Amino acid sequence: MxxxxxxxxxxxxxxxxxxxxxxxxxxxxxxxxxxxxxxxxxxxxxxxxxxxxxVASARLAYQARRGAEYGVHTGPISVDLxxxxxxxxxxxxxxxxxxxxxxxxxxxxxxxxxxxxxxxxxxxxxxxxxxxxxxxxxxxxxxxxxxxxxPEPLTIKGAERVPVLNSTTIIELDTLPEHLFILGGGYIGLEFGQMFRRFGSQVTIIQSRPRLLMNEDEDVSKEVAKILREEGITVLTGAMPQQVESLGEGRMQLTVHTPQGEQQLIGSHLLAATGRxxxxxxxxxxxxxxxxxxxxxxxxxxxxxxxxxxxxxxxxxxxxxxxxxxxxxxxxxxxxxxxEHGSASTRDRLVPHTIFIDPQLGRVGLTENEARKQGRTIRVAKLPMNAVPRALETGEMRGFMKAIVDAETQHILGCAILGVEGGEIMTIIQVAMMGNLPYTALRDGIFTHPTLAEGLNSLFMTLDS
CATH class of the missing domain: 3.50.50.60 (FAD/NAD(P)-binding domain)
Known part of the structure; x- marks a missing residue:
């Protein structure tokens, strides 16, 4: 040839x-x-x-159902998938x-x-x-x-005999699942779980690890689980799926081993979101x-x-x-x-991420747990979103801001922003980290009132209280 x-x-x-x-x-x-x-x-x-x-369609459905909280009344909300x-x-x-x-x-x-x-x-x-x-x-x-x-294929017993969705195939559904099982408590599973709950499905998330989002600090994981449960999602942690079998007529039974014992769950659809x-x-x-x-x-x-x-x-x-x-x-x-004959590398690059649940979780740099494992002397700033005026005014008060600061240099080592537009707020902190600014620069910065960014003043003021 x-x-x-x-x-x-x-x-x-x-x-x-x-x-x-x-x-x-x-x-x-x-x-x-x-x-x-x-x-x-x-x-x-x-x-x-x-x-x-x-996700944007699901958020709009969720907001429409909340209309009465804002004095806005609508008829019944339905979703055309x-x-x-x-x-x-x-x-x-x-x-x-x-x-x-x-x-x-x-x-x-x-x-x-x-x-x-x-x-x-x-x-x-x-x-x-x-x-x-x-x-x-x-x-x-x-x-x-x-x-x-x-997507990683599902290998539990019986998976070859039932329809198993993944992150590629689930977005092609044109009928709403009655009850969606999601295997996996990472960002893919959580985004789809909240999305389909807001579309109108019953949703159960099965996470084999002790908590959701294992790479995050425990307080962040706990708050995310709380938010999802408040929206009517069943979250099972430390739960290991054993087998799945078809019951016919679009129904399936999932057997799960949980800390409370074995459970048989009845649902209509199964999403595998355990890895790639x-x-x-x-x-x-x-x-x-x-x-x-x-x-x-x-x-x-x-x-x-x-x-x-x-x-x-x-x-x-x-x-x-x-x-x-x-x-x-x-x-x-x-x-x-x-x-360009340069010498760029991946060494020490600052990699942020945002999980597009609602409210968003934006994170960059070290978690509190990672910083302590490294033996760093740190200070932790934390502020609930209900202390941010803009969040109060818009009725978006779930979650909190959290930042990790080096006690000696006053530089910001990382943050997790679980709140409305958390990814955007995180990015402001990321820019400060890129510029090696001390936390005091954000504590004392003049931010427009009332914006979410203004909450950074209050977040870093907690270190001085």
Whole structure:
């Protein structure tokens, strides 16, 4: 088979991989971009864009039901899940077309788009099985892998005999589940749990670990569970699913071992949200000599290079925090180093995240637990959201602000903001951390009254009381 030689090959089109080939092509490099599914990767097609669009619909339904609290009276609230799905799909198609239009201008000018699945034949040689039939063999001295990850399959007894939803398939439902079981107490399970409860489903979240959101401090996890239970969601922690069986007529029985004993739960739908696995098998990385970790993620150094010189990986496929903004920062690192001859790295980068439950949970830096494990001398600032005037005025008083401060330097080490627009408030603190500002800068800063940001004055004043 005759090989086509390129300067650069990029496999996958997620947040990082979709921009990098454009930059290389504009720099005059001959680039092959390979995509086996939809353009834009997980975020655009089955992740951030569709789910946050649906979260917005769920929040509106929730707010409408609260209208009487604000003196606004409406009729009965119902949710048309088909219309929610159509709105979601419109957002996805718009985002996808936006990216495809950027590629169009570069095709024929140094960028070739190959629709198909790639696998390694040798360290710098790939074979692509094209969607329209046939194969192509291509080579390049520089290869970037951006194949992402997918939902981990459910392996409990009986799972193969009942319909099991995952984060990709659940957003395609057009009828509302009567009773949705969710296995997993991480951010994916919680976002979908609250969403479908607000749409009108009965929801039970089954978490095998002792509490929800195990990476957060215990007080944060406890408050999140309280908020979900207040909305009518059943939360079972320390609960291990044993088996599931069909009862016919759209019903199933889930057997769960809990601290209180074995329980049989009857429901209509089952969502597995217990984790994700990397898309590396089809790549045959062993043919290139690429090292993987025990979970199958590609191992990279702080410059995102694998053990094979000239082969890099970015985004979820390399492990670590599985966030779109991490993938985008990976792209910036590779752009800086490979195109601008810089020396960017992942070392000590500050990675924030926001969980889009309502109220949001925004977090960056160290948790209180992490700081204490490191032996740091810290001070903890904490303020309930009902002490923030803007939260009171808008009736959004659930949650709290929490910040961890180094007792010696007065620098902020991290924060968790569980409250209305928690991700936005967290970002203000993140910027202060990036600038190495002491907590007093936010304590004494002049913020517009009444805004949520003004609550930062009060949060950091608690350290002086």
């Amino acid at each position: 005759t090989s086509t030689h390129y300067d650069v090959i990029v496999i996958g089109t997620s947040q990082g991989g979709r921009f990098l080939p454009i930059e290389f092509a504009r720099a005059g490099r001959k680039v092959a971009l390979i995509e086996r599914d939809h353009m834009g990767g997980v975020c655009v097609n089955v992740g951030c864009t569709p789910t946050k669009t649906m 088909q219309a929610v799905r159509q709105r979601k799909q419109g957002m996805v198609e718009g985002a996808r077309l936006n990216y495809e239009s950027r590629l169009t201008e570069l095709q024929g000018l140094g960028l070739d788009l190959l629709l198909g699945e790639a696998h390694f034949l040798a360290p710098k040689t790939l074979e692509v099985s094209l969607q329209d039939g046939g194969t192509r063999e291509i080579t390049a001295p520089l290869i970037v892998i951006d194949t992402g990850a997918r 696995v990397p898309n590396t098998e089809a790549l045959t990385p062993e043919a290139a000599g690429i090292h993987l970790d025990q979970a199958g993620y590609i191992q990279v150094n702080e410059r995102l290079e694998t053990n094979v010189s000239g082969i890099y990986a970015l985004g979820d496929v390399k492990g670590g925090p599985a966030f779109t903004h991490v993938s985008y920062d990976d792209y910036r690192i590779l752009r800086t180093n490979l195109l």
